[in-house]
Amino acid sequence: xxxxVALLAFLAIGGAGLAFAGGQPATASKRVKAVAGAKAVDRxxxxxxxxxxxxxxxxxxxxxxLTLSEKQSRKRRLSVKGQLxxxxxEISPMVFWILSAVLGVVLGLAGLxxxxxxxxxxxxxxxxxxxxxxxxxxxxxxxxxxxxxxxADAIDVIVRGVKSGLPLNQCLRIIAGESPEPLRTEFQNLxxxxxxxxPLDVGLQRMYDRMPLAEVNFFNxxxxxxxxxxxxxxxxxxxxxxxxxxxxxxxxxxxxLSAEAKASAMxxxxxxxxxxxxxxxxxxxxxxxxxxxxVGNFILVCCAVMMSMGIFIMHKMxxxxx
Numbered sequence: 001x002x003x004x005v006a007l008l009a010f011l012a013i014g015g016a017g018l019a020f021a022g023g024q025p026a027t028a029s030k031r032v033k034a035v036a037g038a039k040a041v042d043r044x045x046x047x048x049x050x051x052x053x054x055x056x057x058x059x060x061x062x063x064x065x066l067t068l069s070e071k072q073s074r075k076r077r078l079s080v081k082g083q084l085x086x087x088x089x090e091i092s093p094m095v096f097w098i099l100s101a102v103l104g105v106v107l108g109l110a111g112l113x114x115x116x117x118x119x120x121x122x123x124x125x126x127x128x129x130x131x132x133x134x135x136x137x138x139x140x141x142x143x144x145x146x147x148x149x150x151x152a153d154a155i156d157v158i159v160r161g162v163k164s165g166l167p168l169n170q171c172l173r174i175i176a177g178e179s180p181e182p183l184r185t186e187f188q189n190l191x192x193x194x195x196x197x198x199p200l201d202v203g204l205q206r207m208y209d210r211m212p213l214a215e216v217n218f219f220n221x222x223x224x225x226x227x228x229x230x231x232x233x234x235x236x237x238x239x240x241x242x243x244x245x246x247x248x249x250x251x252x253x254x255x256x257l258s259a260e261a262k263a264s265a266m267x268x269x270x271x272x273x274x275x276x277x278x279x280x281x282x283x284x285x286x287x288x289x290x291x292x293x294x295v296g297n298f299i300l301v302c303c304a305v306m307m308s309m310g311i312f313i314m315h316k317m318x319x320x321x322x
Contacts, residue, residue: 080136085210087139088182096132104128115291143182144213149248150183151215155241162234168223169194186211200227215244258318265314272307 080093104127111123154175161171169191176187186207193203204220222240226233279287290296 082209083136083140086143086212087136088143088185089136089139096136100128100132103132107131118297144211147182147186147211148213148215150179151213151219152241152244152248154179154183154187155219155237155244159234159238159241162237168233182211200224215247218243261318265311265318269307269311269314272303 080096084091084093084096104124107127108120108124111119111121113119115122157175158168158171161174162168172187172191172194176184176191178184179187189210190203190207193206194200201220201224204223208216208220218240222236223233225231226236276287290300
């Protein structure tokens with residue numbers, strides 16, 4: 001009996017040990033697999049974080065380069081040569097200053113015949129620095145307005161071309177060949193520069209120098225960042241096109257809401273000059289003292305200064321920049 005009990009006890013202890021010994025490898029393998037899976041997940045997460053950090057650094061470097069190039073090209077755009085390029089005029093600055101000097105001499109002679117030396121000085125200054133620069137600024141503003149209106153359509157052409165499988169260069173050639181002026185000329189210059197081996201970012205910067213608009217700057221930033229960091233170009237340009245159209249709609253709304261204030265400012269600014277002209281033609285002896293007497297000349301100068309200040313303030317009040 002004792003032998004049987006001892007044998008059963010031995011079998012029980014051995015079975016329990018075998019059970020524990022048999023379950024241990026399965027549990028250990030599960031733990032090894034869990035640890036290996038956690039390490040793989042950590043490695044993938046670390047790789048994703050590293051790629052995101054690298055892309056962020058690349059984007060920041062690209063934006064920093066664009067900021068530096070913007071500061072460097074600002075002086076070039078404000079020069080006479082830059083404004084002539086922005087206006088689309090194919091003349092040199094020397095020719096521009098020669099024409100301005102000729103106009104200044106003509107207006108100076110006209111002022112000399114009307115008002116003497118003071119009139120000659122005013123006419124020469126207006127002809128040399130005032131009227132030519134005003135005409136140049138008017139041409140630049142009109143060309144920039146046309147370009148800004150057409151740029152959203154050009155971006156839509158690029159979006160449709162990229163979605164259909166065309167490369168970016170081919171889309172730029174389509175815009176340069178089928179778009180109206182001035183969009184055709186600017187994109188043709190960009191395509192020609194790329195054909196000559198100029199990098200895309202340099203060509204875009206030159207286009208921004210010739211057409212310094214916020215819309216063109218947005219377009220350059222999207223293309224340069226996409227070229228350096230990758231991404232969905234069609235989606236980025238599609239969003240940019242939507243933003244540009246929204247900006248244009250907002251400008252038109254602001255223009256409509258401020259039309260009454262602009263008309264009032266124009267009437268208030270032109271009314272004193274109109275009244276003075278009417279008085280001069282109806283009763284010249286009544287107002288001629290302002291032109292013949294030194295005190296009258298001083299009053300005219302003071303009036304001109306105050307009128308200029310008032311017109312400048314009203315211009316700033318009714319023109320909204322955004």
